[in-house]
Amino acid sequence: MAKTIIPIRAQGALAPVRAAPFTGGTLADTRGRRMHDLRISVTDRCNFRCVYCMPREVFDASYRFLPHGAILSFEEIARLARVFVGLGVQKIRLTGGEPLVRRDLPRLIELLAPLGAELTLTTNGSLLARHARALKAAGLHRVTVSLDSLDDATFRAMNDADFPVAKVLEGIEAAREAGLGPVKVNMVVKRGVNDGEIERMADFWRAKGAGTIARFIEYMDVGSTNGWRTDDVVPSAEIVRRISARWPLEPADANYEGEVAERWRYKDGAGEIGVISSVTQAFCSSCTRMRLSTEGALYTCLFAQGGHDLKALVRGGASDEALRNEIAAVWQAREDRYSEIRTAQTAKGRKVEMSYIGG
Numbered sequence: 493m494a495k496t497i498i499p500i501r502a503q504g505a506l507a508p509v510r511a512a513p514f515t516g517g518t519l520a521d522t523r524g525r526r527m528h529d530l531r532i533s534v535t536d537r538c539n540f541r542c543v544y545c546m547p548r549e550v551f552d553a554s555y556r557f558l559p560h561g562a563i564l565s566f567e568e569i570a571r572l573a574r575v576f577v578g579l580g581v582q583k584i585r586l587t588g589g590e591p592l593v594r595r596d597l598p599r600l601i602e603l604l605a606p607l608g609a610e611l612t613l614t615t616n617g618s619l620l621a622r623h624a625r626a627l628k629a630a631g632l633h634r635v636t637v638s639l640d641s642l643d644d645a646t647f648r649a650m651n652d653a654d655f656p657v658a659k660v661l662e663g664i665e666a667a668r669e670a671g672l673g674p675v676k677v678n679m680v681v682k683r684g685v686n687d688g689e690i691e692r693m694a695d696f697w698r699a700k701g702a703g704t705i706a707r708f709i710e711y712m713d714v715g716s717t718n719g720w721r722t723d724d725v726v727p728s729a730e731i732v733r734r735i736s737a738r739w740p741l742e743p744a745d746a747n748y749e750g751e752v753a754e755r756w757r758y759k760d761g762a763g764e765i766g767v768i769s770s771v772t773q774a775f776c777s778s779c780t781r782m783r784l785s786t787e788g789a790l791y792t793c794l795f796a797q798g799g800h801d802l803k804a805l806v807r808g809g810a811s812d813e814a815l816r817n818e819i820a821a822v823w824q825a826r827e828d829r830y831s832e833i834r835t836a837q838t839a840k841g842r843k844v845e846m847s848y849i850g851g
C-alpha cells in the first residue's frame with residue numbers, strides 16, 4: 493500500500509498580505525535589516541538525497557514533487573526579480589533542490605542578467621561540467637558548490653545517490669576555467685561522519701591556489717526531516733582551531749554587511765577559508781536574505797514555519813506596484829531570528845524544508 497506522504501511544502505500556511513503602498517526610502521525590517529540578497533529556488537527536485545537535506549526515507553519514489561504548472565515560469569521569476577531589485581536587492585542566488593536539473597536554466601540567467609544584480613548559483617556540482625560555459629555566457633557571475641567529502645565512499649554515502657567525487661571535482665574545474673570563480677566549496681561538517689576530513693579538505697583547496705575558497709558549514713536543523721542533534725554539530729571555533737594548528741589563520745574582514753560566512757585568511761598567503769556558524773554563533777542580526785520558493789512563496793528565514801504567497805498575485809493580474817507593496821510589507825514586518833532562539837525544542841518544530849526554499 494502506497495505510503496501517505498504529508499507534502500513537506502504544505503506545512504507552512506501561506507499568509508496572503510494586502511499591503512499599504514510602499515512609498516520608497518530605505519526598506520528595513522523590524523530589526524533595521526535591509527533586503528540585500530534574494531535566494532530563488534528554481535526547483536524542488538534534486539538528483540542527490542543528501543542525508544541532512546533530502547533524506548531518502550522521506551523523499552523516496554512515492555514523494556510527490558511539484559508539478560510543472562505549480563512552479564514559477566522563468567518569465568514570472570524574472571518579473572519578480574525585477575521588482576526585488578527595484579526594492580534594493582543587489583545579489584540574486586539561484587538554488588533548488590538542484591538548480592541544474594531545471595531544463596534550460598541559462599535562459600533564466602539571460603532574463604536576470606540585465607537587472608544588474610550580482611548573479612550566483614549554488615549547486616551540488618553533478619551537472620556543472622556540462623553547463624559551466626553556457627551559464628557564464630548567459631551572464632552568471634559565480635558558483636558555489638556543495639562538496640561534503642573528498643573520500644569517495646563517504647561522499648557517496650552522504651549524497652545517498654552513489655555519485656562519485658571525481659565528477660564534482662571535474663565540475664569545479666570547469667567552473668574555474670569558465671570564469672565562474674572564485675568557486676566557493678561548501679562542506680557541511682557532521683561529527684562522526686565527515687569531520688575527520690576537515691584538514692584534508694582545507695589542504696586540498698589550499699593546494700589548488702586562487703580561484704577556490706573552502707567553506708565549512710555547521711550542521712543545521714533545517715527542515716523537519718534530517719533528525720538533527722546538537723551532538724552531531726562541530727562548532728566553527730573547533731574547525732578554525734584545527735586548521736589553524738596546521739596552517740595558521742587570522743580573521744579577515746567581511747566583504748559586505750550581512751555576508752554569511754566568517755572569513756579567515758592563511759597567514760602564509762595561501763588564500764582563505766570561510767565558516768558558517770548558524771548554531772554556535774548566530775548571525776541573525778545582520779541577516780539580509782529573502783527567499784522565494786519554487787512555488788512563488790516568500791520565506792523570510794531559512795527556518796521559517798510559513799510563507800507568503802506571491803504566485804496568486806502574479807497569476808491574478810496584479811501590477812508591479814502591487815507586488816512591490818506586498819514584498820515591502822512582508823519585509824517590513826519581518827522579525828526572524830531563529831538561530832538566536834534555537835533550542836532542542838525548536839529544532840524539533842515543523843519548519844519548511846531547505847530543498848524547497850534553497851539554502
Ligand code: SF4
Pocket residue numbers: 770775776777779780781792793794795828829830831832
Ligand atoms: S536563522 Fe533566519 S534570520 Fe537568522 S540568519 Fe538564518 S535565515 Fe537569517
